[in-house]
Amino acid sequence: MGGSEQGDVGAFGPAYASAGDTGFAARYSARCHCGAVRYEVRADPVDAKICHCRDCQVLHGAPMQWAAIFHKRDVRLTAGLDCLRFYASGPGRAERTLPCKVSCGRCGTPIADEGRRMWLAFPALFDFGRPRRIPAAFRPTCHIFYGLRAMDVDDGLPKWAGHRGRSTLL
Ligand SMILES: [Zn+2]
Ligand SMILES: [Zn+2]
Numbered sequence: 001m002g003g004s005e006q007g008d009v010g011a012f013g014p015a016y017a018s019a020g021d022t023g024f025a026a027r028y029s030a031r032c033h034c035g036a037v038r039y040e041v042r043a044d045p046v047d048a049k050i051c052h053c054r055d056c057q058v059l060h061g062a063p064m065q066w067a068a069i070f071h072k073r074d075v076r077l078t079a080g081l082d083c084l085r086f087y088a089s090g091p092g093r094a095e096r097t098l099p100c101k102v103s104c105g106r107c108g109t110p111i112a113d114e115g116r117r118m119w120l121a122f123p124a125l126f127d128f129g130r131p132r133r134i135p136a137a138f139r140p141t142c143h144i145f146y147g148l149r150a151m152d153v154d155d156g157l158p159k160w161a162g163h164r165g166r167s168t169l170l
Contacts, residue, residue, distance in 0.1 A: 015117075017042065017076035024076060030125040034107035037080030041070050041121070044137035048123070049164070050153070053145035055089050059101060060110055063150035067113065067120040068138050075119045080104065084111070146170050 017024050026040035045068035056065035085105040086096035102111040113120035123138045140157060143149075147161035147170060161167040 012077045012081055013072070015072040016119075017073055019076055019078055021076065029078075029127050030111075030121065031127070032080070032104035032107055032109035032111060032125065034104065034109070036083040036106045037077075037104045037109070037111055039075060039077045039111075041075050043070060043074040044135065045069050045121070045123075046071065046118075048138050048140045050140045050143045050157075051145055052143060052147075052149040054148055056145075057148075057150060059087075059089065064143075064153075066123055066140065068123045070119045070121055072117065072119050075121075086114075 024040070025042050027042050027044070029038065029040045031038045048066070048068040051065045051067065052063070053065075057063060059065075083105045085094070085103045086100045087094050087103070088097040088100040090099070091097065096114075099113060099115045102114050103109060104111060109125065110122055111125065112122060123134070126138075128134055140155075142157050142164055143153060143159040144164050145162055146153075146159040147167075153159075158164075159170045161170050
């Protein structure tokens with residue numbers, strides 16, 4: 001790892017923790033399937049949720065999306081800045097216009113949803129040890145856009161038809 005590479009990953013954005021910050025105490029690490037893109041977080045997520053909206057279904061090729069929300073200041077990219085692909089799903093353009101999707105351009109793994117202020121991480125990418133134990137802070141607190149679900153989930157969590165707090169509870 002040369003100094004220039006460190007500088008490159010620091011160029012991910014000023015809202016994020018710097019790759020060169022020696023005071024950064026990583027709490028969790030995440031990586032895409034091929035390992036080209038890696039990042040760390042130094043805090044527990046502020047919330048976690050499951051989204052059943054059609055955009056998430058299509059963009060993930062999955063029945064639902066599991067996201068854990070972090071402040072950008074608690075996130076730092078450690079590898080793969082050059083591999084990142086951005087897609088703004090609102091306008092449907094391959095560009096880093098927030099909010100946007102972030103994925104690995106090499107293996108295609110969805111990395112996160114980059115919001116204007118927050119980083120919506122996909123916990124499936126996190127290393128939770130062997131055997132894998134998912135920390136309580138990553139457990140979803142609700143389901144959103146459950147009205148568009150591809151399948152029922154019987155877990156006792158609140159289920160909103162659309163956005164949390166701005167739609168009906170199902
Ligand atoms: Zn990858
Ligand atoms: Zn969604």
